[in-house]
Amino acid sequence: MTALALCPEPDLVVFDEPTTALDVTTQIDVLAAIKEAIRDTGVAALYITHDLAVVAQVSDDIMVLKMGEMVEYGPVDQIINNPQEEYTKALVSVRSINHEEKTPTAPILSAKNITARYKGTKFNVLHDVSIDISPGQTLAVVGESGSGKSTLARVITGLLPPKGGSTDFAGRTLSPDQPSRTKEDLRELQMIYQMADVAMNPRQTVGTIIGRPLEFYFGLKGAEKRKRINELLDEIEMGDGFIDRYPAELSGGQKQRVCIARALAAKPKLIICDEVTSALDPLVADGILKLLLDLQKREDVAYLFITHDLATVRAIADSIAVMYQGKVVRYGPKSEVLSPPFDDYTDLLLSSVPEMKIGWLENVIATRKMESAGN
Ligand SMILES: Nc1ncnc2c1ncn2[C@@H]1O[C@H](COP(=O)(O)OP(=O)(O)OP(=O)(O)O)[C@@H](O)[C@H]1O
Ligand SMILES: [Mg+2]
Secondary structure (H helix, E strand, O other): OOOHHHHOOEEEEEEOOOOOOHHHHHHHHHHHHHHHHHHHHEEEEEEEEEOHHHHHOOOOOOEEEEEEEEEEEEEHHHHHHHHOHHHHHHOOOOOOOOOOOOOOOOOOOOEEEEEEEEOOOOOOOOEEEEEEEEOOOOOEEOOOOOHHHHHHHHHHHHOOOEEEEEEOOOOOOOOOOOOOOHHHHHHHHHEEOOOOOOOOOOOOOOHHHHHHHHHHHHOOOOOHHHHHHHHHHHOOOOOHHHHHOOHHHHHHHHHHHHHHHHHHHOOOEEEEOOOOOOOOOOOHHHHHHOOOOOHHHHHEEEEEEEEOOOOHHHHHHOOOEEOOOOEEEEEEHHHOOOOOOOHHHHHHHHOOOOOOOOOHHHHHHHHHHHHHHHO
16 A cells, blocks of 8 residues: 555655554564655655554654644654653553453363364364463453454354364353354353444444343343443443433444443453454553453453553453464463563564654664574
């Protein structure tokens, strides 16, 4: 897409979040390519992103916007290293969550030797994947795009029956396909998606959306249902003023909160979160992570948390599974997985997370060139 934009030899290119959906190992190559293209062609660039660590790598000047107003504007060095405004300071210093890792206990969910393949394809996309999740704890699944994270979620939720292996949940073996699962299984295993937008019916109000599982699983109606909806809105820190609003009338963070409330309505034992904060800016994402951690403490719910954001993993995980090409290549408690010695892939993954330092990108690329020349 960058090459395409540069073809007509423009004077200005606008980049609108070009790397936001990419995992860190892919992002680094794209960032380097964009930076090189800007330098070599002399084109001016307007680079839009919610990731300040990225912006620190590619920009000369930064403007910080909030609710349509300019908060701060200046050279990259000033904004990153010496921000003047409170909002910019908060942006630069997010990821303040401090989560103490818990010791694993007897698992609530245990996926064993899962092998999976999509219909009409010739290759397995999951190879012998095994993971355990302890009650009330978080297993983070990380890995680059296409490594099989969402496929694992599909297998566990029964949307893609596996070719081999099985999943135990809350003391019973789950039926491989969703339609033949019991109502109890469906209720106790919930899922939240990356795109809150498409996960909600735009014609239903917040009250209707949250009310459906209350009716379906618990038969709640009328005043009783309304009372419970209000309690859930309270839990996600949104007032009951939201009950009659439509998804289109909510911000991205609020939409994701409603999806969380809908999952909680079922009183689940495990929630699978697939990239639930990836589409949000860092401050809003932090709010969602804090909420999820609070809810975990209160409701003792376990999370299988799929993300390509390692800062998020550090913030919330108890244990971590690193996936690469359909296999779990590293697995264990957070403190062990994130401590050396690393396998090659985990090393690459960890060293690819952008740091809020000017010149970080050049350094990483120079180091890697030296290493590959040395080999
Ligand atoms: N419906 C499908 N049919 C065939 N192949 C698929 C399908 N969905 C995914 N795949 C393939 O399965 C592999 C794993 O994909 P998956 O969506 O699980 O990756 P992921 O780790 O979730 O990636 P991302 O971080 O981009 O979401 C990829 O090679 C992908 O091309
Ligand atoms: Mg995915």
